Amino acid sequence: MLKDKRELDKVVTNIHDNTGLSGVVYMKDGDDELFQSAYGYANRAEELPNNMNTRFGIASGCKLFTAIGICQLVDKGTLSFHTRLKDCLDISFPNFDESITIHHLLTHSSGIPDYFDEDEMDDFEELWKEQPTYLFRNLKDFLPMFQNHHMKFQPGEKFHYNNAGFIVLGLIIEKRTGLRFTDYIESEIFNRCGMKDSGYFSLDNLPKNTAYGYIDNDEDGTWRTNAFSIPIKGGADGGAFITAPDMMKLWEGLFNHELLSEKCTNELLQPLIAVKGDAYYGYGIWINKRNDTIFKYHVMGYDPGVSFHSSVYPDLGIKLVVPSNKEKGPFEVTKAIEDWL
Numbered sequence: 001m002l003k004d005k006r007e008l009d010k011v012v013t014n015i016h017d018n019t020g021l022s023g024v025v026y027m028k029d030g031d032d033e034l035f036q037s038a039y040g041y042a043n044r045a046e047e048l049p050n051n052m053n054t055r056f057g058i059a060s061g062c063k064l065f066t067a068i069g070i071c072q073l074v075d076k077g078t079l080s081f082h083t084r085l086k087d088c089l090d091i092s093f094p095n096f097d098e099s100i101t102i103h104h105l106l107t108h109s110s111g112i113p114d115y116f117d118e119d120e121m122d123d124f125e126e127l128w129k130e131q132p133t134y135l136f137r138n139l140k141d142f143l144p145m146f147q148n149h150h151m152k153f154q155p156g157e158k159f160h161y162n163n164a165g166f167i168v169l170g171l172i173i174e175k176r177t178g179l180r181f182t183d184y185i186e187s188e189i190f191n192r193c194g195m196k197d198s199g200y201f202s203l204d205n206l207p208k209n210t211a212y213g214y215i216d217n218d219e220d221g222t223w224r225t226n227a228f229s230i231p232i233k234g235g236a237d238g239g240a241f242i243t244a245p246d247m248m249k250l251w252e253g254l255f256n257h258e259l260l261s262e263k264c265t266n267e268l269l270q271p272l273i274a275v276k277g278d279a280y281y282g283y284g285i286w287i288n289k290r291n292d293t294i295f296k297y298h299v300m301g302y303d304p305g306v307s308f309h310s311s312v313y314p315d316l317g318i319k320l321v322v323p324s325n326k327e328k329g330p331f332e333v334t335k336a337i338e339d340w341l
Helices: 002-019 059-075 102-106 124-128 139-145 163-177 181-193 244-255 262-268 330-340
Strands: 023-029 032-039 041-043 214-216 223-225 273-276 279-281 286-290 293-303 306-313 318-324
Touching: 002 032, 002 330, 023 244, 023 330, 059 102, 059 163, 059 181, 059 244, 059 262, 059 293, 059 306, 102 163, 139 163, 163 181, 181 244, 244 262, 244 306, 244 318, 293 330, 306 330, 318 330
Parallel strands: none
Antiparallel strands: 023 032, 023 318, 214 223, 273 279, 279 286, 286 293, 293 306, 306 318
16 A cells, blocks of 8 residues: 555646646545645745645536535425426526426536537636626526527436526525535535535635635746636536535535435436547536546536535545646646546
């Protein structure tokens, strides 16, 4: 094992040297900590280094939290995966197909318009040039950006990654629980897993030991924070802050059925819709196959100044968490570790 750890350290160090990795790499083999290390600065101006308990934004990596929240409502019998959107909310969506279900929203197959379509827009920052980021503190604040637009395709026709669909799922959680979405997730997921350092924090009121997200200009070597490049507070489609150990607790809580029944956990983890090649999607989670068996479950997130990958390799018993406060690094680390494995 000691030899393995030395080899793994070389693998990660090489990625750090090539990408300027800024973040944390945390890896467990079953209950044993196989590797943990922190790199770069949480605050560049003050030269405060990242550490194992630094909080990082994870962008879309937290769509899984929203999916778990919905599945908890299914477990309680409050709704089902076949419940129609039209029967969940009293919000007007005049041009949406009435056959859209919870299942469609969870699997990015609803066909509804997105407020940020990644096939049509490359730069998330472009959204906020005419709409101040500081106005987006609640899920309903996103509605004017998509609720009156027309369908892109028929529900269930195909997979097409969709942020607005998860905004809608968050609104359903609020409607069915009577709680603000972020309060529900913190109470019913984070607290139940012991994720005491994680939460949905406002960019203008970040707690101590939270990494600022940094956007680098490769042309002249300058940088800036992402304070004006993402919504001021995260929600159902992205933007939570987690520590690497807390994300590990999330995985353990999910696979140990601490958050959902075994039946609902298995439904969440099913490869429900084909994406491309050996890539599939379950409920809020990516699933990759190799030789017709599941190689890994994973989540990922990218925002200006944020990148995040976290994976579970069921046959190997390995769990990996790589958050970063830069726009690159976690993918490269994950790929290198998979090659090493």
